[in-house]
Amino acid sequence: MLGVLEGFVTIIVIIVLGVGLAHFKIVDLSGQVLLSRIAFFVASPALMITVLGGTDVSTLFSANLAASIGSVVVTTVLALILLRVVWRRSGAETMIGIFSAAYVNAGNLGLPIAAYALGNASLIAPMLLVQLLVLQPIGIAVLDLTTRPEEADQSRRRRLLRLVGQPFRNPLMIASLIGLILSLTGFQLPRVVNDPLHLVGGMAVPAMLLAYGISLRLGPLPGRGEPPVQIGALVALKLIVQPLVGFLLAKFVLGLDPLGVLAVTVIAGLPTAQNVFTHAVRFDRGIVLARDTIFLSTLGSIPLIAILAAVLG
Template sequence: MQGVLNGFTTIGLVIAVGALLAHLRIVDLGAQQVLSRIAFFVASPALMVITLSRADVHQVLSANLGASVAAVVVAAGIYIALARAVWHRRMGETTIGALSASYVNAGNLGIPVASYVLGDAAFVAPTLLLQLLVLQPLALAFLDADARGGRSSWWQLLTRPVRNPLTLGSLAGVVLSITGWSLPTVVAAPLGLLGDMAVPAMLVAYGIALRLGPGLGRAGSVAELVTTSTLKLLVQPAVAWFVASVLLGVDGHALLAIVVTSALPTAQNIFVHATRYDRASVLARDTILITTIGAVPVILLVAALLG
């Protein structure tokens, strides 16, 4: 349990640094935009190359991944249905909302939680790969299309992800993992240095936005925020448990790993995407805040019940 608390405390303190810098007027929203762009175009792609090159990509084919996929589909699907029918959101806003409701923080929080709560960081690898190689490229394709007025053809929609820096970084990492190739030190060292900047840049930018942006729940629909937070914290892990336990017959430590991973909060990089494309950034910001706080008791409860 100490690992869960340590992971959340670390994230909270770095976010607080960003908020403090904004409060002291050392930085402004312009700095938040710069940090988000650096994270999106440079640091995160470098991090993906390094992270995925060291991962076992064959784990993405694990049968247990079906439960995680089902949980994502249900959570995102419910939000998409409500966003289109009730709140009448555009494609870009709907995409960010769906990500907020289903895209877990499998990297900078999931890895320490998997290490300390589950005993092995490899448990988070399937979800990490699913998000990086499937969910994120698909979402970025829709965001790109929406940014261009939705006039893209299906061919453009399908091919645009491979021109996105995050997707290219992920694909490069997968190729290195599958082939077993190692980058020369002259390349790996600067990539590692740039990748180390990704998570701090995201968190500091997020802290700046918390301090200088609209107050919690003051922009957009409160009902929409409650929906994304509830889907992420309660619905997604519940669906993961049902599919894994009842339909697939998974039990023991493997079941705990699936449910804990699904209960992780919304990833900070969703806010980076929202800022980059100027779509539903306040919804993403607020959902990340609420789910990061709320995930602590949820994961502790799951660990107590299934551990």
């Protein structure tokens, strides 16, 4: 447990440093965007290639993956019932709400937590694969079809092809697939390639944490426009229901070891991913719903994950 808590202290210190950099105007929003883009497009893919390439592939397609899928499915179904049946939201708004309740911040926050707090960055891979290969493509397809139903059949075919190929244009997905291929084949990258990847990958975690801290200080506060009960329910699904389902599946159904239970529960308890807001803006649906859920789940996730680490670590 001590090692897990020390890992979280390291993470919090770097996040606080990011908050301080923003507060004292050393770094502004443009700097936060630059850090995030470098982390997303360059450093994180390099980290995933080196980490997954040196990981036994059996640990990726294991009970952890089943527990991650289960936590996403249960949370998605509950969110769907609330949004569509109880609150009568539109199809597109329902999808944004489902994203808000079940799509965890696996890239920006999950990777650092897995690397430093859990001791193995590859532990984030099962949830990352579930989201990039299943949840996101389905969600984007729903948003695309429900917000642009008037387009012609030929255009729809082009959109379908674009949606099918979308996960494979994501840098983290591409890097994860390369890492999986390296793991499956046992191929060792030459040093002239592997060493630069390790160096660049080392930028990923500090860059993401600094950007995260900057965004906490400079990001927008929740505003009015959405019923507080609905926002509260989505945040509760994200921070209570999803990690609880992950814990129950990991411990009592799949019988994972203590580290596996901790990893599944903590990763399921991550806040809503920031790219949910990007999708909301792109399709002009549920923008305030996504923004407020991201903000509140992000604030709530920090003490939650610390508590989970202390209890389960």
